[in-house]
Amino acid sequence: MSNPHTNPITTEIIRNAFNSIAEDMNAALIRSAYTPVIYEGKDCAVALLDETGEVLGQSLGLPLFLGNLSLCVQIVADMRGWDYFGEGDVIFLNDSYIAGTHLNDVTVIMPIFWKGKRVGFATSRAHWLDVGAKDAGQSADSHEIYQEGMRWAPTKVYKNGEPCQEILTFLKLNSRFGDALLGDLHAQIAAGKTGEMRFNTLLDRFTRETVLAARDDIFRQSAEMERQTISAIPDGTYTAEGALDNDGLSNEPIPVKMKVDVKGDKVTIDLTGSAKQARGAVNCGETQTISAARVAFKLLINPERPVDGGTFSSLKVIAPEKSIFNAQEPAACSWYFSSLGLLIDLFVKAMSPVMPKAAAAAHYGDSMVIILSGYNPEKNDELYVSIEASTGGWGAWSEGDGQDCLINNVNGSFKDYPIEVYEHRYPVRIMKYGIRSDSGGAGMYRGGNGSYREYHVTSDTSLSLWFERSHTTAWGLDGGMPGKAPEVTITHPDNTVVSVLKTNAMPLKAGTVILTQTGGGGGYGDASKRDAAHITRDLKNAYITEKEAHTRYNKALS
Template sequence: MTSPEILLRDLTDEQFLARYDCDRFTATVLSNRLRYSVQHVVTGLLHRAFSPIIALCYDFAACICAPPEQNYAMSAVTNGLSVFLGTMSDAVRVAVEEYGADRLVPGDLLVCNDVYRIGNHYNDVCFIRPVFHDGRIAGFMALRAHQLDIGGMVPGGFSASKHNIYEDGLVISPRLLYHAGEPVRETFSLIFDNVRGAELMLPDFKTIHGCCSLGEELIQETIDRYGLDAYLGSLRYSCDASAESMRRALAELPDGDYEGSGSLDADGVDDSEEYTVQLSLRKRGTRLEVDFSGSSRQARTCINAGPLDAKTAIGVGLKMLLAPASEFTSGTFRDFDVVIPPGSIASALPPDGAVFCYYEVQALIVTILLRMFGPVLGEDALGGDFGAAYVHNANGVGPDGTPWFCSAMAGGEHGPRGGSKEGDGDGCSCSYIFNLMSPSTESLEADFPLRIMRREFVTDTAGPGTHRGGAAIAKDILYTQAADHQTVPLRFRKPSGVGVHGGRDGALGGVWIFGKDGAQPDTLVGLGSSVYADATAVAGTLDPKTQAPDPDGTYFYFGKTPVWSTGTGATWRYLTNGGGGWGDPFARDPEQVKRDVRDGYVTVAAAERDFGVVVKGDPHWDPEGLTVDAAATARLRK
């Protein structure tokens, strides 16, 4: 019989000192100090970046990794992009060991982006700065940031049509970008000879170098003040604290075998095949095995993920559901194992298993976890979100001959989340697996030839519940110049906003083009279901005649036209999926339902149908005069 685990808080002062080479107060101070240090680093990047996707969207993360003798463990990470959390430590380990730790000197900056080595996609370039103390490596400052372009067949890269690694973009194996503080000319030439937008990426690279140098200085200041042993002990302590938090959460989960699955709509070849992620979770005591066996083969185009991306989604999803209060470190992953067959949608192999839309597989994994654990968690369950990024890629040439492209900022990237025991779902956020900012309308309109005509909640799209999900968002983007477009909506066949604890699923959305061949500028398109009949339906499960969303309708395949060309004045509409509800809708406070009717989230008819609440009055002409018919509501709910 194994002895019970001694919790960190139960260690004596002598035991703590022996384990971490510092007292518990110092370990806590240093853990927080290092988290502050990396956050300080990325704050500088946010305010000095040139590329819009960094400066406006927060598409980056930074971390401190331990030295090789601690297996490069990620001990502190920023409140940045969650899709990077499970790849950073492995990226540092793989890049450093392939290049050679013994070849590194102070002032070096390694760079790498190969998805099969370090995860994510080629645009997510990883920059790694060794931190030396008394001639030895004491750790690493790592920063991963999405770059505007990395070459390949599509400006900006966001497309589901790329078939292999050669179409995907430039592969950068681990190499020096800076050596002893000086730029390595051949590395800069290799990269900027193969990418678009180098005039923005070059200053960003220099800024990132400065940010990593700042991170190194902050780490060295910590070592100089507290000593190397205390610093190294705090790295171990941070990971152990996260591992303990997850271990205790797993112990509360009933032992058993859990099964779940979900699918992406199609790849970029045709719509004949849905791509399924199959999860089998075997939980015993404080250990968990996550098995992806049975998942679909790798897709024929770049909607695949790599194994580190799948690992990330499992870690983020489990922590969000089971242990949300602790810090995220490499220790978060310590007590579960991941089994992923190679050559699958979650573990694609080169050259034909192209990886770009890895984040869509990650979001799907989180949806599966939400549905799988909903019955087990009971009132602690969390409703599903809008489930995808609905990324849009547009490019063209301006009147003066200057090319432009706008990637992953003017589509359906933000939408609703699900309800929980704490309340209704958020209305406008990124999906759970992300942590991106929504770029301001003014910034987008200043940088690109487009106008954001609408960003509006849509009635009767939120999943009903005691606490309803967030309502779907309709976002209309009018392009003031002719352009070519790629769109990647992969979650319109089945609801992603899963209802939990008695709540119901959110509605399905879609994508359309109004005035595809050109339209009057400043044309505002209505929201009623009748407007879609004359539009070009791009994606969604829609009524084949009206082309309005219909869960019993026909699936419209986004890739039937790989590149959508539009004239001046064309408007793209992205309607996200709705968030899932939490709890029995008939238990929702009737006054809350009345407020939802007043605020346009729910119609009078849906209040009666979905919530059993009879609302009297006219929400359009007299919203403050609405009343609840208590007697009729009681009869209906009974």
């Protein structure tokens, strides 16, 4: 039954308006940003929230931040009270134990007022290139958060519309790219202003009473659809486990264990038994763990419907304190997302026996980050930092092959840099870029292939890497084979070759060649049942080689 102040048509118009406002906010942020990690990589997300911090609309952005901005507003309100949010204020924070992510991810909260009353929030998160860590951009070997940069609790950088100049100056002076940092902050403010303007226009058009009534209808519909889907899943306890390669400081695997309890129309994801807080930087705050669990949940439960304040009302997440999923000071958190990509895959694996049509095999699983930094002789020896995520293969499923060369599931609309942009900005030449043949797991449906990229360094630089999932590679389902593990080889000018997946600030001489190869997705089903026409197509497109066709798919070819 619809609310008496709305009708289905009005509700749909307002629902789409909420999401349109969020998309406009995201466009304003990307177009205004100063650094490529935002305007090219799109490492950002925005959300329009109501007066209590519930989601009205969220842009495509990074799925890993699903609902996280909402949680941040509510945590700040718990800390400071709702009266803390004044008209014209801009609040920012990056504390890993509040927002859950690493210090480079900066959350900006701007309360929206309409006719003198607080009616919502325009929020955003963006990756700032450098926040004063011990290494330029980001450290791969940090073992406490104090090495990872400036850490800010909720702080007002604007009050009543006026800048807090001392804080802005402090921010600028404590980043290696101070001007760009302030530029990216103001790009986030521009996104907030866009959201405020658009939301006020919506309220002027429909009145607040009607907008709130539509919101209630939308939230109710989402919650009810979620409950119906969960109720169709057999009650029970479903489990899965895996491990990260290591924490970047040792060779010990980092276990991740998951128990999923389904009871009636409720789902509980319990991470008890996962690794305790690690010395290396694979830890994250509870807020971000909840967000990752929401991504996993949303993959299987009504994935077509946009997220709003009614979503996830049936989901509970348990992350034990002082584990990698609920880190406490002084845990390092710079590479917080590695365990979360595995968490998402494990949820799908756990649920695959009872949701076989919706579940896919595992994907390559991590951002596979390469960072180059140094002084660019082509630009008057100015300092540069390039940080780039790599694409890889996704898992196959019951109705088709996995996707080749797609960004990992925590990053959504994140992009790798166009070669022209990369070579224009940095003293590096990318000589090869393509699909890594045979990296996808064999099966009746093939796992997606990873990618390769070859970087030729033209001046002395330093290299940091964070490539994961070489031990718990992308598993297959229903008899499908696992995908290949990632590989990185470094060929020095004297022709010595080194293979490494994680390193921090490794000095490299001009003439060094770096070849990155990402993992493939898991296959689905028995490879002997693969359609011969699909094998022929894969051979023609170099997705697989002749050797792979005859060793993995020989029965299908006979």
